[in-house]
Amino acid sequence: MMATSRPLAPALGHLADPPSSAPFDDLRLTLLNELVVGGGAEPLDVAWSAAWHRAVTAVRDRLLAAATEDLEAAARRSRYPRRALLLLLPDASAADRLLNRLLAEGMALERLAGTAVDAAGIRKRGAAIEAGWQAVVQSAGMERARWRGVATRVVAWKRPWTPLLIAGGVFLTLAAIVAAWIGGLLPAPRFVRPVIDAFWRVPWP
Numbered sequence: 001m002m003a004t005s006r007p008l009a010p011a012l013g014h015l016a017d018p019p020s021s022a023p024f025d026d027l028r029l030t031l032l033n034e035l036v037v038g039g040g041a042e043p044l045d046v047a048w049s050a051a052w053h054r055a056v057t058a059v060r061d062r063l064l065a066a067a068t069e070d071l072e073a074a075a076r077r078s079r080y081p082r083r084a085l086l087l088l089l090p091d092a093s094a095a096d097r098l099l100n101r102l103l104a105e106g107m108a109l110e111r112l113a114g115t116a117v118d119a120a121g122i123r124k125r126g127a128a129i130e131a132g133w134q135a136v137v138q139s140a141g142m143e144r145a146r147w148r149g150v151a152t153r154v155v156a157w158k159r160p161w162t163p164l165l166i167a168g169g170v171f172l173t174l175a176a177i178v179a180a181w182i183g184g185l186l187p188a189p190r191f192v193r194p195v196i197d198a199f200w201r202v203p204w205p
Helices: 009-016 025-038 044-078 082-088 092-111 119-155 162-183 190-201
Strands: none
Touching (some): 044 092
């Protein structure tokens, strides 16, 4: 498909809005620039597909970087075990799944690949990528909230004291039994008697 010289920005709707403080707005503007510039330099479908993939990948990377930062900060505050934290941090598999989920928001653009690049075709592509970007931002917001929820649970974590109390109780009980054996208050098992005899042979000050 040959590149088109038609103006592309008017077909992109709100994707071509001026800069704002909306989430990922810098990535939107980068995407807009690549769509407009790339659409005139190579086949439009190829250029827009590549620009879409780069923009969505950037959203994914920013999301996971923020999630990792939040989780590590939460773990430092609550002294969350490092080994347990590593199981929560996003890994390569999670990154791939998230990217595929976000890229899927642009399926409408992919379905237009190969169709005519006339005025109507450009409008359809523009509407598809505008809607896709809005869906990506919405999905990214939900993903961000999900990771914040995980970080909230991490920062609220308290070290469980029950196992330590149980271990301490067992230790004190054993210590009391050993002391009773040594002191002759309880009959000591045969296998312990050599130890007790050695204990009493020590010239204690």
